[in-house]
Amino acid sequence: MLILGIESSCDETAASVVKDCRTICSSVISTQIEEHKKYGGVVPEIASRRHCENILGVVRKALGDADVTLADLDGIAVTYAPGLIGALLVGVSFAKALAMSCGKPLVPVHHLAGHIAANYLTHPQLEPPYLCLIASGGHSHIVEVLDYTKFRVVGRTRDDAAGECFDKCARAMGFPYPGGVHIDKASAEGDPKAFKLPHPAVAGNEFDFSFSGLKTNVINTLHNAEQKGIELNRSDLAASLQYTIAGILTDKTMAAAEALGYKKIALAGGVAANSGVRAALSAACQKRGFEFYMPEKPLCGDNGAMIACQGSYNFLAGITADESLNAMATLSMEDI
Numbered sequence: 001m002l003i004l005g006i007e008s009s010c011d012e013t014a015a016s017v018v019k020d021c022r023t024i025c026s027s028v029i030s031t032q033i034e035e036h037k038k039y040g041g042v043v044p045e046i047a048s049r050r051h052c053e054n055i056l057g058v059v060r061k062a063l064g065d066a067d068v069t070l071a072d073l074d075g076i077a078v079t080y081a082p083g084l085i086g087a088l089l090v091g092v093s094f095a096k097a098l099a100m101s102c103g104k105p106l107v108p109v110h111h112l113a114g115h116i117a118a119n120y121l122t123h124p125q126l127e128p129p130y131l132c133l134i135a136s137g138g139h140s141h142i143v144e145v146l147d148y149t150k151f152r153v154v155g156r157t158r159d160d161a162a163g164e165c166f167d168k169c170a171r172a173m174g175f176p177y178p179g180g181v182h183i184d185k186a187s188a189e190g191d192p193k194a195f196k197l198p199h200p201a202v203a204g205n206e207f208d209f210s211f212s213g214l215k216t217n218v219i220n221t222l223h224n225a226e227q228k229g230i231e232l233n234r235s236d237l238a239a240s241l242q243y244t245i246a247g248i249l250t251d252k253t254m255a256a257a258e259a260l261g262y263k264k265i266a267l268a269g270g271v272a273a274n275s276g277v278r279a280a281l282s283a284a285c286q287k288r289g290f291e292f293y294m295p296e297k298p299l300c301g302d303n304g305a306m307i308a309c310q311g312s313y314n315f316l317a318g319i320t321a322d323e324s325l326n327a328m329a330t331l332s333m334e335d336i
């Protein structure tokens with residue numbers, strides 16, 4: 001079975017061909033980071049325009065690198081939600097036209113389900129059910145992966161996502177966009193206990209997250225130091241922030257695993273590339289005797305292979321779309 005996956009939900013235009021659910025035949029990613037960097041964040045209209053310009057070339061290269069033609073495909077999978085609406089619409093319109101023109105099934109994929117699926121590409125033995133922490137630029141979720149295509153969200157962020165917290169604090173510290181990876185690099189030189197940062201309390205669901213208080217605390221720390229003319233050690237602040245975010249994500253995930261009886265844990269999303277988060281969650285799982293899975297680093301950020309992989313499982317489950325498929329900026333994983 002060969003599935004083409006197309007991803008355009010944010011600032012990466014990506015396409016990939018995946019064979020039999022788990023083997024990557026090709027993976028092409030055209031990133032727009034350099035362009036958005038000038039503005040300190042993603043400019044939605046620019047993102048849509050770049051997807052429009054790049055998508056045909058990216059898909060053509062993905063097919064060529066895999067040495068397949070459209071006729072060889074069993075289906076065309078595309079991210080239809082959630083994400084920047086103008087960006088999603090480019091991928092959805094393109095995939096729809098391609099599927100209709102070559103008479104292949106169109107397979108809709110939820111972006112976060114795609115992030116989870118990155119784990120199947122890295123770990124051939126991983127099968128549901130398990131509990132997954134998804135931390136990306138737009139979302140922080142704890143999800144029960146009941147089956148390849150069935151999910152239950154047990155915790156979510158009330159405000160900022162973990163990646164957003166990394167990026168906004170990084171910006172205040174003077175790092176370029178996207179700042180998460182710069183915090184990660186600077187942390188290697190810093191003392192994670194140098195600054196005591198808050199673990200924000202969340203009333204109600206104990207598995208929900210809140211990162212806006214932590215972000216404000218870091219920004220205030222920087223402003224106060226600036227007003228007093230004190231030069232803060234940026235590496236120490238970065239290391240303290242990373243240590244705190246990793247601690248919050250790990251504590252909540254372990255609490256949810258223990259409460260719900262999961263002994264198999266996975267990590268997914270762009271923030272899954274963070275060395276502090278990977279180490280903290282891995283150590284917490286090891287301590288409890290839990291199995292732990294995370295995607296290899298290149299598969300943590302947005303890519304087409306994760307969409308093709310999840311698209312393969314959707315296709316096998318009979319989840320296909322007709323020509324009325326639309327993009328959605330927001331959509332819960334439970335409503336797929």
Ligand code: KG4
Binds near residue numbers: 178269275
């Ligand atoms: O999943 P993703 O590629 O896009 C979304 O679906 O949002 O996640 C992007 C996020 C950004 O916030 C980026 O700064 C963060 O993942 N990120 C990292 C690292 N690499 C990417 N955050 C911390 N440490 C990293 N090494």
Ligand code: ZN
Binds near residue numbers: 115
């Ligand atoms: Zn993503």
